[in-house]
Every structure is written in C-alpha cells, then in structure tokens.
Amino acid sequence: MKSCYIHSVTYPAIQTxxxxxxxxxxxxxxxxxxxxxxxxxxxxxVLAGAGTGKTRxxxxxxxxxxxTKKAFASQILAVTFTNKAAREMRDRIAALLGEKDDHSGFIxxxxxxxxxxxxxxxxxxxxxxxxxxxxFTILDDDDQQRLLKQILQEANIDTTKFTPKVMLAIISGWKxxxxxxxxxxxTSGSYNAGQIAASIYxxxxxxxxxxxxxxxGDLLLHNLTIFQxxxxxxxxxxxxxxxxxxxxxxxxxxxxxxxxRLLALSYKNICCVGDDDQSIYGWRGAEVTNILKFxxxxxxxxxxxxxxxxxxxxxxxxxxxAVIAHNKDRLGKTLWTDEEDGPLIRIKPVWDDSEEARFVGxxxxxxxxxxxxxxxxxxxxxxxxxxxxxxxxFMTLGIPYRVVGGLRFYERMEIRDAVAYLRLTYQPxxxxxxxxxxxxxxxxIGKATLEQIHSDARAKNCSLHSALEAMLASGAMKGKTxxxxxxxxxxxxxxxxxxxxxxxxxxxxxxxxxxxYRAMWQADNSPEASGRLENLKELxxxxxxxxxxxxxxxxVGLVTDGAANAEDDMxxxxxxxxxxxxxxxxxxxxxWEEGLFPSQRTMDEQxxxxxEEERRLAYVGITRARRHLCISHAANRRIYNxxxxxxxxxxxxxxxxxxxxxxxxxxxxxxxxxxAIFQKELDQLLAHRVQPTSLDTSVIRKGSSVQHETFGQGxxxxxxxxxxxxxxxxxxxxxxxxxxxxxxx
DNA sequence: CCACATAATCTTTTT
DNA sequence: GATTATGTGG
Numbered sequence: 001m002k003s004c005y006i007h008s009v010t011y012p013a014i015q016t017x018x019x020x021x022x023x024x025x026x027x028x029x030x031x032x033x034x035x036x037x038x039x040x041x042x043x044x045x046v047l048a049g050a051g052t053g054k055t056r057x058x059x060x061x062x063x064x065x066x067x068t069k070k071a072f073a074s075q076i077l078a079v080t081f082t083n084k085a086a087r088e089m090r091d092r093i094a095a096l097l098g099e100k101d102d103h104s105g106f107i108x109x110x111x112x113x114x115x116x117x118x119x120x121x122x123x124x125x126x127x128x129x130x131x132x133x134x135x136f137t138i139l140d141d142d143d144q145q146r147l148l149k150q151i152l153q154e155a156n157i158d159t160t161k162f163t164p165k166v167m168l169a170i171i172s173g174w175k176x177x178x179x180x181x182x183x184x185x186x187t188s189g190s191y192n193a194g195q196i197a198a199s200i201y202x203x204x205x206x207x208x209x210x211x212x213x214x215x216x217g218d219l220l221l222h223n224l225t226i227f228q229x230x231x232x233x234x235x236x237x238x239x240x241x242x243x244x245x246x247x248x249x250x251x252x253x254x255x256x257x258x259x260x261r262l263l264a265l266s267y268k269n270i271c272c273v274g275d276d277d278q279s280i281y282g283w284r285g286a287e288v289t290n291i292l293k294f295x296x297x298x299x300x301x302x303x304x305x306x307x308x309x310x311x312x313x314x315x316x317x318x319x320x321x322a323v324i325a326h327n328k329d330r331l332g333k334t335l336w337t338d339e340e341d342g343p344l345i346r347i348k349p350v351w352d353d354s355e356e357a358r359f360v361g362x363x364x365x366x367x368x369x370x371x372x373x374x375x376x377x378x379x380x381x382x383x384x385x386x387x388x389x390x391x392x393x394f395m396t397l398g399i400p401y402r403v404v405g406g407l408r409f410y411e412r413m414e415i416r417d418a419v420a421y422l423r424l425t426y427q428p429x430x431x432x433x434x435x436x437x438x439x440x441x442x443x444x445i446g447k448a449t450l451e452q453i454h455s456d457a458r459a460k461n462c463s464l465h466s467a468l469e470a471m472l473a474s475g476a477m478k479g480k481t482x483x484x485x486x487x488x489x490x491x492x493x494x495x496x497x498x499x500x501x502x503x504x505x506x507x508x509x510x511x512x513x514x515x516x517y518r519a520m521w522q523a524d525n526s527p528e529a530s531g532r533l534e535n536l537k538e539l540x541x542x543x544x545x546x547x548x549x550x551x552x553x554x555x556v557g558l559v560t561d562g563a564a565n566a567e568d569d570m571x572x573x574x575x576x577x578x579x580x581x582x583x584x585x586x587x588x589x590x591x592w593e594e595g596l597f598p599s600q601r602t603m604d605e606q607x608x609x610x611x612e613e614e615r616r617l618a619y620v621g622i623t624r625a626r627r628h629l630c631i632s633h634a635a636n637r638r639i640y641n642x643x644x645x646x647x648x649x650x651x652x653x654x655x656x657x658x659x660x661x662x663x664x665x666x667x668x669x670x671x672x673x674x675x676a677i678f679q680k681e682l683d684q685l686l687a688h689r690v691q692p693t694s695l696d697t698s699v700i701r702k703g704s705s706v707q708h709e710t711f712g713q714g715x716x717x718x719x720x721x722x723x724x725x726x727x728x729x730x731x732x733x734x735x736x737x738x739x740x741x742x743x744x745x
Numbered sequence: 746c747c748a749c750a751t752a753a754t755c756t757t758t759t760t
Numbered sequence: 761g762a763t764t765a766t767g768t769g770g
Contacts, residue, residue, distance in 0.1 A: 081760065116760055141759085160765090216760060284759065383757045388761095405759080446747045481746095558760080577758045599757060617758080639756090752766075 025060055025067075025096045029053075036271075036304045037061045040070055040243070043264075043298030044271040045291070049335045050320070050623035051311030051583065054273045058245055059089055061271065063096040065243055066106070073109035075242040077263065079118060081251055083559055085581065086113050089247070111241070115256050117558050119219040123226075126233055130222045135550050136212045137423055138557025140411070143432045144168050144215050147207060151200050154458075162196045170197040171204065175217025176253040176285025178224055181205055211429050211463070220255040227262045238266040248581075249274030249294075253285035261297065270298065276331050277324050278620050280577060282606070282613050292331065309335045311583055313342025315659035316629055320622040323654045327612045344661040345629045347652060352636040352643075353386075353591075357393035360588050363630060364399055364571060367586050374400060374571040376585035380621050382597040386590065387573045394571065404574035410556050414521065414532040415539055419556055421511045425495045426549050429463040438464075441520035443484045465492075491515060504552060505544040512536060576621045587625035592633040592649035618651045 026034060036046045036057045048054035062078060065071050080086045094107050111118060120138065127134045139147070145164040152159045152167065170193060174184050181202040208214065214222070227234040244264050246252070249272035252260070264270040272294065279288045295301050309317055317335050324330070350356045360379060367377060379390050387403050394401040409415060417440055423433035439445040456476075457467035471477050472486055491514050498507045512518040518536060521529045546552040572584070591597055598614035606613065622629065633648045 083760085114760065219760095280758075281760095283757080385756055385761095442748080444747070448746055575758060596757095601757070746770105748768105748770080750766105750768080752764100754764080755762090 025063055029056070029060065030308055032304055032306050032308070033057050033060075036306070037064050039271075039302050039304070040065060041269055043268055043294070043301040045249075045294045045298075045301055045303045046271065046273040046306060047303065047331060047333060048273050048275055048306040049309060049333045050275065050278065050620070051309045052306035052335070053310060054247075054275075054306065055085075055089065055092065057306070058247060058271075058273055059092040059096060061245065062089075062093050062110070062112075066093075066097065071242045073106040074111070075240060076110055076112075076245070077118070077241040077243070078110060078112040078245040078247070079115050079260075080112075080247040081114060082581075083114055083117075085247055086117075114558070115252075115259075116216060116219050117554075119223045119259070120214075120554060120558065122237065123214070123219060123222050126226050126230075129226050129230060129233070131209050132214070132222075133212055135427065135553070136214050137427060137430060137553055138219070139208075139213050139215050139432070140557070141168070142411075142416070143213075146432055146435070148200070148204060151203050151207065152196075155200060155203075157196060157200075162193055166193055167197050167200065170194060171201050172215075172217050173285060174201070175215075175221050176255055178221065178255045178258055180221060180225065211431055212427060213430065213432070217255070220259055223259055224255060224262070227259075234262055234265070238263055242267050242269060244270040246270070246272040246274075248278075250276050250279040250288055250291045251281045251286045252290050254287055254290075255285075257287065257290045264298075268298065275333075276329075277327070277333070277616055278580060280580065280613060280617050280620060282609070283602070288329065292329075305333055307333050307335055309337045311626055312337065312623060313339050313627055315342050315344055316622060316625050316627075318659045319345050319629075319655045320619050322656050323615060323622065323651055324619040326654055327615055329612060342627055345631065345655065345659055346661045346663050347655075348630060348632040348663040349648070350632055350634045352634050353389050353638065354393075356590055356632050356634050357389040359632060360390060360590065360630075361393045361397050361399065363588070364394075365397070367628070372585055374569045377588070378572040378574065378579065378582070378584040378586070378624065379588045379590060380574060380576050380579050380624065382576060382591050382599065382617075384575060390573050390590075394573075400568070400570040402568075402570045402572055404572050405578040409535070409538075410559070412532075412535055414535055417517065418508065418512060418536060418539055419553075421495075421515060421517070422508060422549065423553070424465070425492055425499060425507075425511070426553070428465040428492070431457075431464045434464045437515075437517075438488070441516045443488065444480065445485070449481055499549065503544065504546055504549065505540050508543050509540050512540075576617050579624050580620050583624055583626055585626045586628040587621070587630070589621045589629070589631040591637070592631050592652055593637065593646040594649055595644070595646050596637065596639075597649050598651070615651065618649075 026037065029037060030053075033053055033056065036044065037060050040061070046054065046057060048057065058078070062076060065076060066073060078086075078089065080089065090107060090110070090112055093110075093112075097107070111121075113121075123130075123132075124134045124136075127136060145168055148164040148167050148171075149159055152162065152164065174197075179185070184198055184201065208218065227237075241263055244260065244267075246260060251274070260270065272291070274291050276288055276291050279286060279291070282288070295303065312320075314337055317337055321335060348359060350359055364374070364377060368374065379387075381387055381390075391401065391403065410419070417437060420433040420436040423430045424437065427433075435450070438450065453464055453468050453471065456471060457464050460467060460470070468485060469489060472482060472489060475482075477485060491511075495507060495511055495514070498510065518533070521532050521536070524532075543552060546555070594600075597618070598611055602610035602614055604610075631652065633652065634646075636643050636645045638644070
C-alpha cells in the first residue's frame with residue numbers, strides 16, 4: 001500500500017519527507033466535497049449549507065495544494081473572520097499533513113488569519129505610505145468613542161444629541177464600504193447625523209494619524225488606499241498569492257470584497273466558501289450581494305453546492321429548511337441527511353423569563369442524568385442582556401457555565417489601564433492612553449489641569465505628552481501638581497529606558513508598582529478588587545510570551561476572544577451570532593418572542609430586509625443542534641425597567657407541526673397555528689394594546705399640547721386624516737400618526 | 746480645584 | 761439594574 005503513493009504522480013516528494021498522511025485525506029470526502037477540493041484553478045464558489053463540512057473542504061483544499069506542490073505555503077492566502085476559525089483551520093491542516101504546528105514547519109508560512117490580522121500585517125510593512133509608522137496601535141471601540149467625543153466637543157456639537165456611538169456607527173459604516181473622507185457620498189437632505197459625521201470624519205482621521213493609531217476599519221481601508229495609489233505594491237502581493245481561500249464569504253463587507261478582488265488580480269485562483277442563508281452581519285456592513293453576484297464578478301466561476309448535512313437529525317433540518325424557505329433573497333439549497341429519526345423539536349411556552357431560566361435548568365439536569373456532558377449543551381439568546389437570568393439560575397443550581405463573548409480579557413478595566421501604561425511608554429503621542437492613566441491611580445489631576453494641558457496641546461498642535469513636557473519645563477505648572485506630574489513624566493522616561501533593556505513582563509511588573517496602580521487595587525476593599533489583581537498577574541504572565549512590544553500590542557488589538565477552555569465541562573451561554581460555526585448535541589433557543597426575536601428594532605430600521613436577516617439568525621440557531629432542540633418563549637419579559645408582554649415569535653409558526661412537540665402551556669397563550677393566523681393575532685394584539693393609551697384624531701384639535709415618546713412635548717398644528725402635524729419643542733415640525741401621541745393637560 | 750455622591754439613560758447582534 | 765453625566769461638599 002505504501003509504495004503506491006510514494007511513487008504516485010499526484011503526491012510526490014512530500015510523502016517521503018512526512019511519512020504517513022496518505023492521500024487518505026481525500027477518502028473522507030463526498031463527491032461534492034472532493035469536487036471542491038480538486039477544482040484548484042480559477043474562481044470557485046462553494047455554497048456550503050450548515051453542517052455540510054465546509055471547514056473540511058477548506059482545510060483539505062489547502063493540504064491538497066501543499067501536498068501536490070501546486071504552491072508553497074507562502075503563496076497561499078486563507079482568510080477567516082474570527083481568530084478561532086483561523087486557529088482551527090491551522091490545526092486541522094497540520095493534522096491532515098501530519099505536521100506538528102509549532103510554526104517551524106511550512107504551515108507556519110501560510111498566510112492564514114483573519115481579514116484584520118492579515119491586513120494589519122500588510123499595513124505594518126507599508127505604513128509610511130498612509131502616514132503612519134509601522135508600530136501603530138489598533139484602537140478598540142471604547143477608544144474610538146472617546147476620541148470622537150473629544151472631537152465633537154471641540155466642534156461644539158451636542159454629544160447628547162449626536163452621540164459618539166452613533167457617529168462611530170456611521171463612520172465605521174463608511175469605512176466598511178471603502179469610503180475615505182474624500183469619497184463619502186453626498187448626504188443630501190436635512191440637518192442630520194450623517195452630515196455631522198461627514199464633517200468630523202476628516203478630523204477623526206487626522207487625529208488617528210497624529211497619534212499613530214488605526215481603528216478596525218482603517219486596517220482594510222488603508223490597505224485599499226495603498227493598493228490603489230501604489231500599484232507596484234499591490235502587484236507584489238497579487239503575484240505572491242497564487243491561491244486565495246475565503247471562509248464565510250457571505251459576511252464580507254465592501255472593503256473586504258474589494259481587497260480580495262485586488263489580491264486575486266494576478267492569478268484569479270480564488271475559492272470562496274459561504275452560505276447566503278447564514279448571512280447575519282448585515283448591520284456591520286456585510287453585503288449578501290457579494291456572494292449572490294460571485295459569478296458576475298468572476299466570469300467562468302465554478303459553483304459547487306454542499307447540501308448533505310452531517311450534523312443534525314431530520315426533524316431539525318426540516319424545521320430549519322421550512323423557516324428559511326420564507327426568505328426571498330437566497331440562492332436556494334436543500335439540506336438533506338441520512339439520519340432519518342431523532343427526537344421532535346420541543347416548544348415550551350413559559351410565563352416569564354425566570355420561569356424560562358428555571359425550565360432550562362431542569363432540562364439541563366435531565367440531560368445530565370442521560371449522561372450528556374455539559375460541554376455538549378448550549379443556551380442561545382438574541383441579545384446580551386438575556387444571559388443574566390440563566391447565569392443566576394445555573395449558579396444556584398451549581399451547574400458550571402461559561403458565557404461566550406461576554407467581557408473579554410483585554411476589555412477589562414484593569415487590563416486596559418495597564419496596557420495604556422505600556423502604550424504611553426512606548427508611544428508618547430498616544431493621547432488616549434495619556435488621558436486614561438494620567439489620573440489613574442488618583443494623582444490629584446482633575447478636570448481643570450487636564451483642560452489646561454489640552455488647550456496647550458491644541459495651540460501647539462502637538463500631543464498631550466509633549467505639551468505637558470513643555471509646560472513642566474517652562475514652569476507653567478505650580479506646586480503639588482507640578483511635582484506629581486514631574487514624577488509621572490520621570491517614571492515614563494524611566495520605563496522607556498527599561499523597555500529596551502529588560503523583558504516586557506518585568507517592565508510591566510515595575511510599571512504597576514512604580515505607578516501605584518497595583519497598590520490602588522490592593523487598597524480597594526470592593527469584592528472585585530482581588531479578581532482584578534489576579535487579572536493583572538495574568539497579564540504579566542501573558543507578557544512573558546512576547547519578546548517585543550509590537551507583537552504584544554498587535555495581539556491586544558486583534559485578539560478579542562478570551563482563552564476559553566473548551567476542555568472544561570461547562571454549558572455555554574451565548575448570543576446567536578456568537579454561536580455561528582459551532583454545534584452542540586442539545587441546544588436551547590430562548591426568548592422566541594415577537595419584538596425580541598425577530599427584533600423590533602431591526603425591523604423598524606431595516607424593514608423586510610431586517611426581517612430576513614432575523615430569519616437567517618433563526619436558521620443559524622436551529623442548525624446548531626445535532627439532536628436535541630428546545631425552543632422557549634415567554635409571555636412576559638422584563639425589558640429596561642418594565643414588564644412587557646409579547647406574542648410567540650412568528651418563526652415558531654413557520655416550523656412544520658409534524659416535527660414539533662408542543663410542551664404543556666399554562667392558561668396563557670399558545671403559539672399561532674400558521675403564519676396567517678399569527679398575523680391576525682398580532683394585529684389584534686397591537687390594536688388592543690395601542691387603544692387605551694393612544695389618541696383618536698377626534699380628541700385632538702389644533703393647538704392641543706401633546707407628548708411623544710421620543711420627540712417630547714409639542715403643539716398640534718394641523719390634522720390630516722389620521723396623521724397629525726406637530727411642532728415639537730426640541731424636534732422641529734413632524735407629521736406622524738396620532739397613535740403615537742398622548743394628550744397633555 | 747478635586748473627589749464623592751446622586752440622577753438619568755439605556756442594551757441587539759462584533760472583528 | 762448598571763453605568764455615565766451632573767451637582768455639591770471638602
């Protein structure tokens with residue numbers, strides 16, 4: 001047997017170097033999967049339904065390219081969205097090729113990583129072309145908002161009306177679409193958030209540059225700028241990557257799409273794997289159209305469908321297919337499986353969220369009695385705030401759990417503070433780091449002193465650090481403030497020297513002591529203080545694995561998933577978004593109520609498009625389950641501060657009754673029998689709910705004082721049918737339905 | 746001029 | 761129910 005592949009034409013030399021990994025890696029594939037692996041040249045789109053083995057195809061394809069010597073590892077680019085996916089791919093390729101992934105083997109030469117990490121790698125090489133130096137820092141969401149807030153305040157814009165959060169969302173949206181400040185589309189029309197954002201976008205970019213910082217969107221955007229303005233640079237990369245592979249193609253935004261097209265320019269050997277039915281990041285700029293028009297973009301593309309599902313039982317697949325069939329914009333696939341039987345999908349109505357948590361807790365214990373490990377169970381929620389109830393319940397029951405995607409290590413306050421010390425030491429121009437720690441721990445530096453430094457920096461057009469340095473030298477600071485700030489600057493200079501002489505971990509340790517930061521938490525009596533000290537210790541430990549500040553700062557900027565120990569036997573609680581790509585024997589889908597899921601907000605903002613995305617989210621949720629699926633919906637739920645009653649989600653009515661087992665419900669409502677009945681019930685409920693508080697046009701007259709939930713107080717100007725024209729005290733003149741107003745006496 | 750205490754405003758989903 | 765903006769006391 002051995003001799004046949006040693007002498008085989010297709011799998012040459014490498015097999016003699018690495019003993020066993022026969023072409024056996026191809027044996028595990030079905031016909032379509034094998035087709036996807038063998039179609040190495042030219043553009044290929046693999047439409048891979050949930051659980052059809054798309055990761056297997058991707059990894060085998062790479063292993064195949066390497067084994068057949070079609071390309072060196074360094075000529076292959078493979079991009080994913082999450083670090084986890086990248087890590088998993090690397091491990092699986094190593095396993096296929098029988099190589100230990102210690103980065104010494106050739107797998108280490110693969111360009112395999114997230115869009116962001118690969119873009120960062122390229123950007124570091126050519127940073128000066130966009131006015132940055134190669135050690136730029138990557139800002140997180142919080143830093144971005146702080147910076148925007150400052151800019152808004154400098155421009156005298158009301159930050160309560162135009163919040164940094166909204167501004168960031170708009171600017172990030174532009175970056176996702178590949179718009180630099182000079183290219184943003186005309187935001188024609190009224191005085192709106194878009195115009196404010198447009199006015200501060202150039203300033204925001206300038207500030208980032210001055211601080212030698214980048215945000216997430218910039219990583220791709222700067223790559224695009226470099227590629228467009230320096231075709232020679234683009235050519236080196238396009239010529240380098242003989243083969244490009246893309247995971248989760250349906251989630252690419254326009255910037256990523258353009259980036260890929262440019263890099264594929266020379267060879268056009270691009271293989272994209274994705275599932276239009278699992279596109280759930282539209283709100284973050286993902287364009288499903290990228291996958292829908294693949295054939296147009298890459299003429300002569302091979303399209304391969306993977307429809308055989310290896311994960312779930314027939315009832316689960318039936319439910320998923322039936323739900324997603326209600327969407328219009330899709331390429332269309334039909335999943336099938338050999339596994340005919342399996343338990344029915346259970347639907348459980350509950351009175352409120354605490355009953356839901358109690359119910360899930362009981363079920364988990366029942367599964368445990370059936371010897372199903374906790375690591376094979378997951379509770380999926382629509383929104384982050386819903387995890388709490390389950391956490392509390394599991395805590396009282398003593399069930400070990402983990403919240404996936406909760407507070408991540410590098411987002412913790414103490415870690416951000418400590419990293420800010422490092423950032424400022426390493427890059428004195430990092431104003432955001434400066435502000436974060438100048439008075440942490442308390443050094444008696446307040447608003448006034450900071451404002452003084454700020455205005456000085458603005459006048460001189462320099463960083464806060466340089467401004468302070470100059471002020472101290474010129475004696476502009478007095479007394480105690482001058483002394484403490486002098487000490488602070490002295491420390492920074494001292495640490496900077498240490499940085500080039502001692503290991504990173506030792507310097508950080510010293511920083512925490514010298515600055516008094518560690519002492520601050522040691523003196524703190526609050527219950528979380530000990531945990532924070534523990535985290536600082538962990539940070540120092542983590543630092544010992546990095547030889548350069550650059551490498552560490554890169555890590556902090558890009559690695560957002562915590563080191564979750566998949567080994568421990570715990571149940572997972574996570575959002576539907578975080579669950580994509582995972583699978584469990586038992587899945588609890590919770591909170592399937594109108595307004596919550598599908599989310600009212602998405603439907604208000606995105607209309608029918610939003611509803612379809614929510615439905616895809618339902619599809620993702622259902623297809624996470626291998627065997628046991630249980631969906632719950634509560635009649636009442638506490639949202640914000642008040643109780644809200646709601647109908648079961650319309651998606652429940654879209655699941656075929658023959659795969660469902662209805663669990664006992666109390667006297668409260670049952671789910672609707674069909675989509676039509678659902679609609680009727682929804683209309684009735686809404687009519688019923690709106691009536692008592694809403695106004696009839698007959699009660700309103702011209703001049704009435706009215707109140708609106710978001711616009712506040714106003715006076716009625718005119719009545720036209722069931723619409724009313726109202727002049728609001730703070731919101732201008734608006735035309736709206738009388739239903740949304742209440743009368744003020 | 747700074748630190749602490751109360752009050753209003755939120756929460757989708759994330760690399 | 762928790763975190764940020766504002767006011768008051770030190």
